[in-house]
Amino acid sequence: MFTRAGAPCARRLCCLRAHGAGRNCVTYAASFEFSLPSEGIVFGVGAAAQTGPRTAGIGAKHVMLMTDKVVRGTGIVDGIEKSLRDAGLAVSVWDDVVTEPTLPAVAAAVEYCKSGEYDTLVAVGGGSTLDSAKATSTIVANGGSFMDYVDPTRAATLKRGPRLVLLATTSGTGADMTRGAGAIDPATGIKHWLIARFRSNVTICDPELTRGAPAHVTAVAGTDALTQAVESYTNRRHNPMADLLNLEAVRICGRYLRRAVANGEDMEARSAMMYAASVLVGLGFGNAGLHIVHPVSQVVGDRYRIPHGLSLGLLLPYLLEFSLNGCVEKLVDVAEALGVPTEGLSDRDVAQRGIDAIRQLLVDVGTHRPLREFGATAEVLDSLADDYAKRPPDLANAPRPIRSAAELREIFRLAL
Amino acid sequence: MFTRAGAPCARRLCCLRAHGAGRNCVTYAASFEFSLPSEGIVFGVGAAAQTGPRTAGIGAKHVMLMTDKVVRGTGIVDGIEKSLRDAGLAVSVWDDVVTEPTLPAVAAAVEYCKSGEYDTLVAVGGGSTLDSAKATSTIVANGGSFMDYVDPTRAATLKRGPRLVLLATTSGTGADMTRGAGAIDPATGIKHWLIARFRSNVTICDPELTRGAPAHVTAVAGTDALTQAVESYTNRRHNPMADLLNLEAVRICGRYLRRAVANGEDMEARSAMMYAASVLVGLGFGNAGLHIVHPVSQVVGDRYRIPHGLSLGLLLPYLLEFSLNGCVEKLVDVAEALGVPTEGLSDRDVAQRGIDAIRQLLVDVGTHRPLREFGATAEVLDSLADDYAKRPPDLANAPRPIRSAAELREIFRLAL
Numbered sequence: 001m002f003t004r005a006g007a008p009c010a011r012r013l014c015c016l017r018a019h020g021a022g023r024n025c026v027t028y029a030a031s032f033e034f035s036l037p038s039e040g041i042v043f044g045v046g047a048a049a050q051t052g053p054r055t056a057g058i059g060a061k062h063v064m065l066m067t068d069k070v071v072r073g074t075g076i077v078d079g080i081e082k083s084l085r086d087a088g089l090a091v092s093v094w095d096d097v098v099t100e101p102t103l104p105a106v107a108a109a110v111e112y113c114k115s116g117e118y119d120t121l122v123a124v125g126g127g128s129t130l131d132s133a134k135a136t137s138t139i140v141a142n143g144g145s146f147m148d149y150v151d152p153t154r155a156a157t158l159k160r161g162p163r164l165v166l167l168a169t170t171s172g173t174g175a176d177m178t179r180g181a182g183a184i185d186p187a188t189g190i191k192h193w194l195i196a197r198f199r200s201n202v203t204i205c206d207p208e209l210t211r212g213a214p215a216h217v218t219a220v221a222g223t224d225a226l227t228q229a230v231e232s233y234t235n236r237r238h239n240p241m242a243d244l245l246n247l248e249a250v251r252i253c254g255r256y257l258r259r260a261v262a263n264g265e266d267m268e269a270r271s272a273m274m275y276a277a278s279v280l281v282g283l284g285f286g287n288a289g290l291h292i293v294h295p296v297s298q299v300v301g302d303r304y305r306i307p308h309g310l311s312l313g314l315l316l317p318y319l320l321e322f323s324l325n326g327c328v329e330k331l332v333d334v335a336e337a338l339g340v341p342t343e344g345l346s347d348r349d350v351a352q353r354g355i356d357a358i359r360q361l362l363v364d365v366g367t368h369r370p371l372r373e374f375g376a377t378a379e380v381l382d383s384l385a386d387d388y389a390k391r392p393p394d395l396a397n398a399p400r401p402i403r404s405a406a407e408l409r410e411i412f413r414l415a416l
Numbered sequence: 417m418f419t420r421a422g423a424p425c426a427r428r429l430c431c432l433r434a435h436g437a438g439r440n441c442v443t444y445a446a447s448f449e450f451s452l453p454s455e456g457i458v459f460g461v462g463a464a465a466q467t468g469p470r471t472a473g474i475g476a477k478h479v480m481l482m483t484d485k486v487v488r489g490t491g492i493v494d495g496i497e498k499s500l501r502d503a504g505l506a507v508s509v510w511d512d513v514v515t516e517p518t519l520p521a522v523a524a525a526v527e528y529c530k531s532g533e534y535d536t537l538v539a540v541g542g543g544s545t546l547d548s549a550k551a552t553s554t555i556v557a558n559g560g561s562f563m564d565y566v567d568p569t570r571a572a573t574l575k576r577g578p579r580l581v582l583l584a585t586t587s588g589t590g591a592d593m594t595r596g597a598g599a600i601d602p603a604t605g606i607k608h609w610l611i612a613r614f615r616s617n618v619t620i621c622d623p624e625l626t627r628g629a630p631a632h633v634t635a636v637a638g639t640d641a642l643t644q645a646v647e648s649y650t651n652r653r654h655n656p657m658a659d660l661l662n663l664e665a666v667r668i669c670g671r672y673l674r675r676a677v678a679n680g681e682d683m684e685a686r687s688a689m690m691y692a693a694s695v696l697v698g699l700g701f702g703n704a705g706l707h708i709v710h711p712v713s714q715v716v717g718d719r720y721r722i723p724h725g726l727s728l729g730l731l732l733p734y735l736l737e738f739s740l741n742g743c744v745e746k747l748v749d750v751a752e753a754l755g756v757p758t759e760g761l762s763d764r765d766v767a768q769r770g771i772d773a774i775r776q777l778l779v780d781v782g783t784h785r786p787l788r789e790f791g792a793t794a795e796v797l798d799s800l801a802d803d804y805a806k807r808p809p810d811l812a813n814a815p816r817p818i819r820s821a822a823e824l825r826e827i828f829r830l831a832l
Binding site: 034039043044046047240241245279 | 456
C-alpha cells in the first residue's frame, strides 16, 4: 500500500511518509504543537452505556441532555438518559437543537441552561448538536452572546462553563474532538465560528449510535471526514503527529466509506469511520488546520443552503487540482493511502490519480455532483467569487493560495 | 517498507496494520480509551526558550525549577531560568534531584517545595527529574509521603498540586508524557511507582536539550523508548491509536537511534528520537500499557543496580523470543517497520528476523550485553526467578504470560 514498485520506499517513507531527501530533516527541525481537545476518549460499540458512570465520575449532578428531535425519535437518547439516571444524576432533556444551528437557537439553549443551573451538558447528535453544546457552555460561563466569542484571541481568557460530555451520532465532523462551534446568522445566511477554550471532559465514541443514520447522512458526514483529513494533510504546516493521524484517516475513509454508505448495518465499517472521523481527523485537523477547501466551500454552501459535508464534496476535487502544484508529494502519499496503483508513474501523475480516486469515491457515495443541481448559476458564482476575493481568509498554510476572483471563478465554472 | 513482495499488503495492512482477515473487525469491535497526559505539547529545536512565556501563560508566579547537578552543569538550566525570569516569574533552582531517585530524595523535594510555597514546578532533566517533579506535586497537594500513593486506585481522588512544566533532556523514558513516577526504597533496593492523577500543564520537547547527552546516555534512553514501543505494540490490548503511534516509534528508533548515538550533534537524529520517545511512545505505551519486559527487567535491574534502559536492553530479545508464539503477527509488523527483508518468508520467520533486527540494533548501540558483565550469577538469577514467581505482576495483557519460575530461569540462563 505504501510502496511504489521500484521507488526507494524505505528512504522516502522513513518517518513521516513525507518524500524527498531533505524533507524529514526540515520536518523535524520545524516546530509543532499538539493537544487533545478532550480530557479523554472512550471508544467502542456499546460505550454509550457508560455515559452515566462516566458523567458521574467527573462530578456531575445536574445534567442538561442536549439533542435534536430526529435523534430523540430514534430512541438513542432514551438509553443514554436512563444510563445517567441510573448513575444517580438529575437529567432534563432539551431536544430543540436545529440542524445547521442558528444564533437564536444557540441563545435558546443558553437560556434553558441558565434557568436550570445545570452543571453538565451531555450532547448527543451530529456536529450541530455538539457545536451547540460547546457554544452553550462557553456563553453560560462568560455571559453575552455567540457573536461575542468569534474573536479567537478572546479564548485564552474565558472561564470554564458547565462540563461537556459529547457523543457523536454521525462520523464526520469531528465536532466531538475540536474546540470550534458554528452557528448561522439568519439575517445574512453566514455561518460564524466561536472558539471555545476548554476541552470536553469526556468524548464517548460509540459506533452503534451511527447505525441508524440514513445513507445520505453517512455519505455527507464521511465526506466531511475525508475532506478534513486530505485538506489538513496537504496544507503547508509540518506537524508529524497530525500528518500520521490524517493519513491514517484517509486510508480508512478510502477503505470503509463506501461500505458504511452501502450498508449501515456493517458495524466494522461504521466503527472504522467513527474512529477515522472522531478520533483521527478530529485530532489531525484540530491540531494542523485546513486550507482553501473549507472556506471556499462554505461560501457556496451558505449561498445555496447546501449541508456542510455536501458542499465540501462538490468542490474538493477541483480545489485539490487547483492546489496540486503546491503539494505534489503530499498528494502522492494520499494516493498511496487510497491504494492507487502507481507503478511507473511520475509523482505528478500519481498525485493526479490520487485526486481522481477521491473524485470516484465521492461520486460513488453521492457527494460529488454539479453545483447546478443546487440551483447555482454562473452569474451568481461569479459574484460570489468577487465577494470572496474582497475578504479572503488567512491562507498562509494553503499549498497554493487563491490570489484573485478570476482563479476562483475558473474553479466554480468547472464545478458548475 | 510495509510491503512484503507477493503478500497482499493492501488487505493485510488495511487500517491498523494488523494482520489477518478478521483482525480489523475484532479490533474495531473492541473498545479502547485514549488520553493525552499533558494539556499540550510544544515541540521543536529552540522550544525551551518558550518556557518563560508558556509558564507565565498558565498563571504561574512562583517557580521551583527542579533539576540535577549534572544537567545544571551543562548550562542548559541557566537559559531556562533566564526565560522564566524574563517572563516576570520568581524562580528558585533546586538541583538536588538524584539519578534513579530514592524515597528520601523525593521527600527532600517535597519539603523544599512546601517551604517555598511554589505554585509551579518546572522540571528539566531525564526521567529521574521528571518523575521527581510529578511525585512532588502530588505529595505537596495531598500530604503524606511517596508510599501513600503507590496504590493506583487512590489516583482518582487526589487533589491537584503545583502546576507542572516538563522539559526532558534525554529521549527515552517518555516521563514527560506519562503519569507514573518511580522512586527506589534504599532499604530494599526496590523501585516503587506512584500514579499521579493529573497531566502536565505543558510538556516542552526541545531536541537541543539532548545535544549534550553522552553517547551511552543516548543509547540507554533510546533503548528504553524502543522497548516501550515494541513491548506496548506486542501486548494483547487492541488500541488502534496506540498501535499507530507505537509502530511509528519503532520505525523511527530503527532509523535514527544508531545515528543519535554515533553523533550526538546530528540534530535530525536527535529530533527524531525525541519525537519518538517523548511524543509517540509516551502516548502509545501510556495508553496501551506494557507486558513482561518491564517487570522482568526491573527485577534484574533492581538486584544489580543496572540503569533502567540498560536492564531492558539486556533482556528484550530473550523476552520477545519467549513471547513470539503469542504475537507473531505483531512482530511481523515490527520487523517491517524496522525494514527487515521479508520476501518469501513465513510470518514466523519474519517475526524472528524482527527480533534479530532489534538485537542487532541494541548490540550496535551497546545496550545488549550478557548479564554476567554486571556481576550476575546463575545462582542469584535462579533465586530472583523464584522470588518473581511468588509475586508475579498482572500479566493479563502479555502475549505469553510467564507461568513459572522455571520459564524465567530459562530466560535468565540465556541472558547470562
